[in-house]
Amino acid sequence: MQRITRTNKTRDFHQAKWNEPIIFELHQPGEKGVELPPVNKEVALAVGDGISVIPEAMQRKGRLGLPEIGQARVLRHYVRLSQETLGSDFNVEIGQGTCTMKYIPKINELLIRDPKMMELHPLQNEETVQGMLEIFHKLDLCMREISGMDCFSFQPGSGTQALFAMASIVRKYHESRGEGDQRNEIITTIFSHPSQAATAAVKGYKIITLHPDEDGFPDIDKLKAAVSERTAGFVVANPEDTGIFNPRIKEFTDIVHQAGGLCFYDQANANGLLGITRAKEAGFDMCFFNLHKTFAAPHMCGGPATGALGVIAKxxxxxxxxxxxxxxGKYSLQYDLEQSIGKVRSFHGVAQTVLRAYAWIRALGAEGLKEVAKIAVLNNNYMYHKVLAIRGASAPYVKGHRLEQVRYSWEQMTKETGVTTEDVTRRMTDFGLHYWTSHHPYIVKQPFTLEPTESYSKEDLDEYIHALEQISKEAYENPEIVKSAPHNSTIHKMDEQDFLDHPDKWCITWRSYLKKTAVVEAAK
Amino acid sequence: MTQKVHPYIPNMVPKVQEEMLKVIGAKNIMELYSCIPDELKLKENMNIPPALTEYELRRHIEGILNKNTSTKEYLNFLGAGCWQHFIPAVCDEINQRSEFLTAYAGEPYEDHGRFHALFEYQSLVAELVDMDVVNVPTFDWGQAAATSIRMAARITGKKKVLLTKTTAPERRDIIINYGTPDLQFEFVHFDVKTGAMDLKDLKAKLTEDVAALYFENPSYLGFIEEQGPEISKLLKGNQSLMVVGVDPISLGVMAPPSHYGADIICGDLQPLGMHMNFSGGQAGFIATRDEVKFVQEFPSRLFGIVPTVKEGEYGFGDVYYDRTSFALREEGKESVGTQTALWGITAGVYLALLGPDGMYEVGQAIMQNSQYAVQRLNQIPNITGSCLNSPFFKEFVVDFNHTGLSVEELNKRLLEKKIFGGKDLSNEFPEFGQSALYCVTEVHTKEDIDHLVQSIKEVIEK
Structure with missing residues (x-):
């Protein structure tokens, strides 16, 4: 036997490709995916067919257009689709900056599948859900320590919904003081998540967006000019999506407070801050954490999730x-909150994620949480140095260290080679890696945002860096390979034309696809 | 003693840290935090208990969970927005797949399967509701209704919204908070004998400025609203939209609201394969016709099918992305972000497994079992199995006013018999006095129902 030589710096990868049909194409009349529990004969005898009581106008006429497929084929179809999905269990998930893609402990997944969690109805008598309420309460206590806030709600189903809940609280607060109509503006920053501005607008607020100064910090003079008796609130992330921490944040919150506004903190970028600095000391009245980001609950293709919302006592x-x-010694549900905004999500929120976050915190302890932050920052600064050394890459704004992520730019590479950040996205797929550009608008040109979290080893980081180096090299030497990527993905480059943006061409469902393509076929 | 390396944090290894710090040019990690002023740095340690090993953690959490009693141990008749249904094992198998569980916002290339599965979910729900556009799911029914209503307001350019008084109170709270301050809400009365909407009151409130009417069918109180066509006619005559909330598991036997004039349909996917999870199984959907005026008002992502440069391959992408807050921040339609995508995939698996016959059978089984329960409850003196005399789907209002017991007391005693009795309605709907909302589905056997009836009898007669 000879030694097998493995010299590739980038991974020799190919994504699963099953070329699965659309599920409707698997239809085989008469096949069946599952059997339902039978209705007792005596029950049927007592009540008849059960459905003729439905008034005529409310009866379903005709057969549903769902496919008929045997169980094994349904399973195989979806397992294959899952294989064509690059979850964070499979890749060095550094490329989805701002989203804190970290290791999802398997023990937590096992715990949430306990029937004593999974099979609880939210309206059960409190005596029978003391364990669940205990977990909510204990997580609340941990979150208070982490943030300095005085009470948490786990009802919001995501960061966006927590932002919406905070904007709702801002409105209700000013209304309770007779200033609801007068205070109609919310101030945010351009490097904060789009949902901050969007949810405040849903609550009827005029949005004032602060752009950064030349070093990338939110501009304090612009804030001073923006506040007035119309200011309802100020919402910001710190660090912002650039990974730049605003050291003058307390001055910001003071300015807003002096103007009579509330300050609320988007802590989606909290992974480098655990045990280091808190919302309270920075002067915030409210904050939220994404339990599916910083607290290691999985992202589940985009939810269900939790935006843990903390507030000061008042x-x-x-x-x-x-x-x-x-x-x-008893846990209870308190519904009687005098000024409550009402509800944002039904019942208690996503309880599984509350349990996962609590389990994760207990697996780390106070010291471990601080290690999470420190290593996330170490990993990020290591990458930062390595990425800046790649030809064509840069990181605009202030020099020096960043916290847990960095917004980079390929502006130079695009100018010199024509290869864009979107091209890089597709090419990274070929190496088994995910890479995301950034939220719009692209203030940083040709952007990409990397957040390595504490979960990855130096070797993992090096793998990601090598892939970026390889693509830069290709861009300068053989740009076509990048522009025509992906080459090792499930599918080839899409022929988008205006198939997604033209009403006559977009097909949001299979039935719509069949109708619209029938017209095209008939015209041939 | 050197610090232990935590299994979740590989770079705690001191030698590796040294190498990395050298690359960075820093002496220690705290130097990287020089951007944070000292006065903002946390001086004391957080009061959080020390780390547990995996085994200790398991013992700790299981110890806490053991204080719960689940619906596997006790017989459950609670519904009211979260329902116990049969869940095929394949649904759990798929949504526990590590690929789907840990994926997030990947591109259509590395996450082709996620896009494909969600496109199929949209397509399968479209068959249920008989409409051509379905969104990637939102948080829950309440949010889906709240967004449907805001869409209707934007489409019509009007600000007044009518809700039936039988709207689920939780959903009503979500809708009102979400619509305030832009929209004004008014409530349409109902007939306390049947639950049906009071059309006279609707006519009186249906002024020119009404953007939409929202009602639920089957309703929160379980009854079937049969006046759909008449309601639709009134709304159309007023250029107002009809928004209907629906329980999707009813649609194998009940007409989808699109058949009686609904412009926007919304509802909760939880019955289609999601465990109750103490309310973590909720997921909302919205469906409309394929018209620009509707599609352009969705805040949600909508996945569409496209060709690739290679013949024979399906690709998928975001339809009309430039309407979203991802593209336009506060100028986009409401907001979009993480919602409940995994439950969308699961609902797709559920519908693919059940097929047309399964959806018909499950609807029929639910109706037979629930009617049987009402029939049996009616045999108990002083109890009316369903105090509304209209047909119902899986929930019904049981009248205990003549038993001399409050629902609270009765439910306490049922608990002693290992039964979770129906939801106490005395606060939400005082017009029904001491009444409770019971839910019976395909999971309840004849023995379960007989046991409930016998237990209520014993409690009352005691």
């Missing part, structure tokens, strides 16, 4: 109801 009565209280 805003507790505004929270969406119910919250969990602990008194005399």
């Amino acid at each position: 805003l507790k009565e505004f929270l969406p109801a119910p919250i969990v209280e602990h008194r005399d």
Whole structure:
């Protein structure tokens, strides 16, 4: 036997390609995917067919157009589709900056599948869900320590919904003081998540967006000019999506408070801050954390998730109801919150994710949480140095260290080679890696945002860096390979034309596809 | 003693840290935090208990969870927005797949399967509701209704919204908070004998400025609203839209709202393959016709099918992305972000497994079992199995006013008999006095129902 030589710096990869049909094409009349529990004969005898009581106009006429498929074929179809999906269990998931893609502990997934969690109805008598309420309460206590806030609600189903809940609280708070109509502006920054501006607009606010100064910091003079008796609130991430921490944040919150506004903190970028610095000391009245980001709950293709919403004591009565209280050894649901905004999500929110976050915190302890932050920052700064050494890459704004992520730019490479950040996205797929550009608008030209988290080893980081180096090299030497990528993916480059943006051409469902393509076929 | 390396944090290894710091040109990690002023740095340690090993953690969490009693141990008749249904094992198998569980926002190339599965989910739900456009799911029914209503307001350019008084109270709270301050809400009365919408009151409130009417069918109280066609006629005459919330598991036997004039349909996917999870199984959907005026108002992502440069391959991407807040921030339609995509995939698996016959059978089984329960409850003196005398789907209002017991007391005693009784409606709907909303589905056997009836009898007679 001879030694097998493995010299590739980048991974010799090919994504699964099953070329699966659309599920409707698997239709085989008469096949069946599952059998339902039978109806007892005596029941049927007592009530008849059960459905003729439905008034005529409310009866379903005709057969549903769903496919008929045997169980094994349904399973195989979806397992194959899962294989064509690059979850974070499979790749060095550094490329989805701002989203804190970290290791998802398997023990937590095992715990949430306990029937004593999975099979609980949200309206059960409190006596029968004491364990669940205990977990909500204990996570609340941990989150208070992490943030300095006084009470948490886990009802919001994502960061966006937590932002919406905070904007709702801002409105209700000012209304309770008779200033609801007068205070109609919310101030945010351009490097904060789009949802900050979008959710505040849903609550009827005029949005004032601050652009950065030349070093990339939110501009304090612009804030001073923006605040007035119309200011309802100020919402910001810190660090922003650039990974730049605003050291003058306390001055910002002071300015807004002096103008009578509330300050709320988007802590989607909290992974480098655990045990280091908190919302309270920076002067915030509210904050939220994504349990599916910083606290290691999985992202599940985009939810279900939790935006854990914390407030200072004076805003507790505004929270969406119910919250969990602990008194005399008993846990209870408190619905009676005098100024509550009502509800943002049904019942108690996504309980599985609450359990996952609690389990993750307990697996780390106070010291471990601080290690998470420190290593996330170490990993990021290591990458930062390595990426800046790649031809054509840069990171605009202030020099020096960044926190847990960096917004980079390929502007120079695009100018010199024509290869864009979108091209890089597709080419990274060929190496078994995910890479994301950035949220719009592209203030940083040809952007990409990397967030290596604490989960990856130096070797993992090097693999990602090598892939970027390889693509830069290709861009300068053989740009076509990048522009025509992907080459090792499930599918080839899409022929988008205006298939996604023209009403006559877009097909959002299979039935719509069949109708619209029938017209085209008939015209041939 | 050197610090232990945590299994989740590989770069705690001191030698590796040294190498990395050398590359960075820093002496230690805290130097990287020089951007944070000292006065903002946390001085004390967080009061969080020390780390547990995996085994200790498992013991700790299981110890806490053991204080719960689940619907596997007790017989459950609670519904009211979260329902117990049969869940095929394949649904769990697919949504526990590590690829789907840990994927997020990948591109259509590395996450082709995620796009493909969600396009199929859209397509399968489209068959249920008989409409051509379905979104990637939103948080829950309440949010789906709230967004459907805001869409209707934008489409019509009007600000007043009518809701039936029988709208689920939780959903009503979500809708109102989401619509405030832009929209004004008014409530349409219902007939307390049947639950049906009071059309006279609807006519009176249907002023020119009404953007939409929202009602649920089957309703929160379980009854079937049969006046759909008449309601639709009234709305069309007023250039107002009809938004209908629906329980998708009813649609194998009940007409989809599109058949009686709905412009926008919304509802909760939880019955289609999601465990109750103490309310973590909720997921909302929205469906419309394929018309620009509707499509352009969706805040959600909508996945569409496209060709690739290679013949024979399906590709997928975002339809009309430039309407979203991802593209336009506050100028986009409401907001978009993480919602409940995994439950969308699961609902697709559920519908693919059940097929047309399964959806018909499950609807029929639910109706037979629930009617049987009402029939049996009616045999108990002083109880009315369903105090609304209209047909119902899986939920019904049981009238306990003549038992001399409050629902609270009765439910306490049922609990002693290992039964979760129906939801106490005395606060939400005082017009029904001491009544409870019971839910019976395909999971309840004749023995389960007989046991409930016998237990209620014993409690009342005691």
